[in-house]
Amino acid sequence: MIRALFALSGLALLTYGALLVWDFATSRTVNAVQGAAWFVGGPLIHDGLVAPAVGLTGVVLTRVLPKPWRAPVTAGVVLSGVLTLVAIPLLWRPYGTAVNPGLHDRDYGAGLAVALGAVWAAVLVTGLVRRRRSARRPRAGQS
Structure with missing residues (x-):
């Protein structure tokens, strides 16, 4: 029902x-x-274009990166793609969307750069923490 x-x-x-x-x-x-x-x-x-490029990037990242770095870098790539996609209309044309007072008086390129910097700083910190944790764990067969 x-x-x-x-x-x-x-x-x-x-x-x-x-x-x-x-x-x-x-x-x-x-x-x-x-x-x-x-x-x-x-x-x-x-x-x-987009789906094959994303799939190929995922395969390459999985094979190239060490295990502790895979999830953080993958999340960073996804977030970078989404942030860039959201910013494209306003980077392409300054008034590419409906005008909203107070919204269009900023530098979108710098805002995107700061957001991407924060994402990749978080990826770096997360990757380093995960690498350190995996190095501390004893491997199978070791005491």
Whole structure:
């Protein structure tokens, strides 16, 4: 019964979303082109470029890095990617989003650099702590 309610509510929301997309696409030709670029180009770029690059990076990191460093560096790479992705619209065009007073009066490049510096400092500290802990543990077969 609960699953049926979830399925029906999901279908209702899907229908509502489809109606919103239809209204957007039919309002102006520019919107239709932008919508097509978003719904077609986005998945093609993701599946053709981003996903294979991320997968290859993960495989390389797993094989190259020592075990104590794998999780921190992987988390750092993921956080760096997300932070960069969020910052791209404002780095690309200073007013790439809706204007919000007080929001656009900062240096986004410097803000991204500080955020990435904090992420990688945390990766370094975490990796060093994990390496030290793994060096203290006796190995199997040793007393």
